[in-house]
Amino acid sequence: MKIAVIGAGSWGTTLADMLARKGFAVTLWAYEADLVERMRRARENDLYLPGVSLAAGLDFTAELATAVAGKDLLLLVPPSQVLRVLMQQAVPHIAAGTLVVSASKGIETETLQTMSEVLEETLPTSLHSRLAYLSGPSFAKEVAAGMPTAVVVASRELEIARLVQDVVSTETFRAYTHTDVLGVELGGALKNVIALAAGVSDGLGFGHNSRAALITRGLAEMTRLGQAKGAQAATFAGLAGMGDLVLTCTGDLSRNRSVGIELGRGRKLKDILAGMKTVAEGVKTSLSTFRLAQKLGVEVPITEQMYRILYEDKDPRQAVVDLMARDLRHEND
Ligand SMILES: NC(=O)c1ccc[n+]([C@@H]2O[C@H](COP(=O)([O-])OP(=O)(O)OC[C@H]3O[C@@H](n4cnc5c(N)ncnc54)[C@H](O)[C@@H]3O)[C@@H](O)[C@H]2O)c1
Numbered sequence: 184m185k186i187a188v189i190g191a192g193s194w195g196t197t198l199a200d201m202l203a204r205k206g207f208a209v210t211l212w213a214y215e216a217d218l219v220e221r222m223r224r225a226r227e228n229d230l231y232l233p234g235v236s237l238a239a240g241l242d243f244t245a246e247l248a249t250a251v252a253g254k255d256l257l258l259l260v261p262p263s264q265v266l267r268v269l270m271q272q273a274v275p276h277i278a279a280g281t282l283v284v285s286a287s288k289g290i291e292t293e294t295l296q297t298m299s300e301v302l303e304e305t306l307p308t309s310l311h312s313r314l315a316y317l318s319g320p321s322f323a324k325e326v327a328a329g330m331p332t333a334v335v336v337a338s339r340e341l342e343i344a345r346l347v348q349d350v351v352s353t354e355t356f357r358a359y360t361h362t363d364v365l366g367v368e369l370g371g372a373l374k375n376v377i378a379l380a381a382g383v384s385d386g387l388g389f390g391h392n393s394r395a396a397l398i399t400r401g402l403a404e405m406t407r408l409g410q411a412k413g414a415q416a417a418t419f420a421g422l423a424g425m426g427d428l429v430l431t432c433t434g435d436l437s438r439n440r441s442v443g444i445e446l447g448r449g450r451k452l453k454d455i456l457a458g459m460k461t462v463a464e465g466v467k468t469s470l471s472t473f474r475l476a477q478k479l480g481v482e483v484p485i486t487e488q489m490y491r492i493l494y495e496d497k498d499p500r501q502a503v504v505d506l507m508a509r510d511l512r513h514e515n516d
C-alpha cells in the first residue's frame with residue numbers, strides 16, 4: 184500500500200515514521216521546503232520532532248501534487264484551519280478510490296465546520312464513503328517512543344474503519360473502530376478548549392479539585408454540544424472523548440494545557456503564541472466552538488469563559504468567579 188502523510192508536524196511525522204516502519208511505502212509532505220531538505224539529509228524532523236531518528240524507507244516532499252498522486256491512502260495531519268486550502272490544491276491529483284484519513288483536531292473558525300464537513304465539501308462525492316477519522320489520547324512524543332497507546336478510527340462505513348484500523352495498528356498502537364464520525368472528531372476538537380481551561384486553572388495555582396471539576400463538567404458540555412450537532416453521547420465516554428480529555432487536561436506534553444498555564448500566570452495570548460512554532464488547536468477552536476454553541480443554542484459555560492479570556496482579554500480570575508457564580512442546578516441538567 185502506498186501512503187502519503189500530509190503535514191510534517193510532530194503528529195504527522197510520528198505517524199509517517201510508524202507506518203514506514205510497518206513496511207508501507209510512505210511519503211511525508213511538509214509545508215516547509217527547507218525542512219524537507221533537512222529531513223532527507225539528517226533523517227530527523229528537527230523542527231517538530233527533534234531527537235527521533237526517522238525510518239530509512241520514509242520519503243519526503245514539499246510538492247503536494249507529487250505527494251498525493253498515485254497513493255492508496257492519504258493521512259491528513261495539518262493544522263485544522265489549513266485543511267480546506269490544502270485539499271482544494273490536492274483534489275485534482277487524488278486518484279479515484281483513495282482512502283482518506285483525517286487526524287487533525289479542530290473546527291474551522293470561518294465556517295464552524297468540523298473536519299468531516301470540510302472534507303465532504305472539498306472532496307468529490309465518490310470519495311465520501313472512503314473517509315475515516317483518527318482520534319484519541321495520543322501525544323506524538325509518546326507514540327514515537329513506542330509507548331502503548333489506544334486510539335479510535337471512525338468512518339460512516341464500518342468496513343473502511345476496519346481497513347484503516349488494520350493499516351495503522353501496531354504492537355504498541357491499538358486502534359478501535361467506530362462509526363460515530365461526528366462524536367469522534369468533536370471529542371478530539373472540543374477537549375482542546377477544556378485543556379486550555381485546565382491549564383488556566385493550574386496557572387492560577389488551583390489544585391486537583393478544580394481540575395477534576397473542569398474535566399467532568401467539560402465532558403458534560405462537550406457531550407451536550409456534540410448531541411446537539413448529531414453525535415452520540417456514548418462516544419464522549421470513550422477514547423476520543425473522556426480519554427483524550429483526561430490526557431490533555433493532565434499531561435505536561437499538552438500544548439493546549441501549556442498555553443492555558445501561561446494565561447493563568449498572567450501572560451498575554453499574543454506573547455505566548457509569538458514564542459510557539461507548534462499549534463495549540465484549542466485557541467482557534469475556542470472561538471469556533473463558542474460560536475457553534477451560540478448557533479445551536481447550547482450552553483457551554485467553560486468554553487464561553489475560555490473564549491472571553493482568549494478573545495476579549497478577560498481576566499482569568501474573573502472568569503473563574505463568573506463560572507462559580509452561575510445559578511445552582513442539578514448535575515444532569
Ligand atoms: N502533536 C500531537 O501529539 C498530536 C496528536 C494528535 C493529534 N494532533 C493534531 O494533529 C494536527 C497537527 O498537529 P501537529 O502537532 O502535528 O503540528 P505541530 O504543532 O507539531 O506543527 C505545526 C504544523 O503546522 C504546519 N503548518 C503551519 N502553517 C501551515 C500552513 N500555512 N499550511 C500548511 N501547514 C502549515 C507545519 O508545517 C507543521 O506541520 C493538529 O490538528 C493536532 O491537534 C496532534
Ligand SMILES: O=P(O)(O)OC[C@H](O)CO
Nearest residue numbers: 319320321322437438439
Ligand atoms: O498537545 P496538544 O494539547 O495539542 O494535544 C495533543 C493530542 O491531541 C493529544 O491527544
